Amino acid sequence: MGTVLLVIHLLACIFLVAVILLQRSTGGALDGLGGGSGASNFLTARGTGNFLTRTTAILAVILFITSISLSIYYKGVHRPSGSILESAPAQSTPAEPIAPEAPVAGK
Numbered sequence: 001m002g003t004v005l006l007v008i009h010l011l012a013c014i015f016l017v018a019v020i021l022l023q024r025s026t027g028g029a030l031d032g033l034g035g036g037s038g039a040s041n042f043l044t045a046r047g048t049g050n051f052l053t054r055t056t057a058i059l060a061v062i063l064f065i066t067s068i069s070l071s072i073y074y075k076g077v078h079r080p081s082g083s084i085l086e087s088a089p090a091q092s093t094p095a096e097p098i099a100p101e102a103p104v105a106g107k
Helices: 002-022 045-075
Strands: none
Touching: 002 045
């Protein structure tokens, strides 16, 4: 169930970004991607604005619903108790460096 929600959430994110970039702006964004006037090729200017605004709203609602659903779903998932630092393997302290032995005179 969590995987399905996560996939829907990711798809909604990707489509939401794409729809926002397709909307008409002063900078152009991706409006001209389709050649010429972009998304305005298949609809009038008013129809395109309404369509993209409505699509953005629907995708935003889907994004909010999946976000809340994922947080509720993963709230009940069992997590190990304690700190992550306690479960980390213990680090060994390095041994004291051994000083080289002085050469013995007479050998």
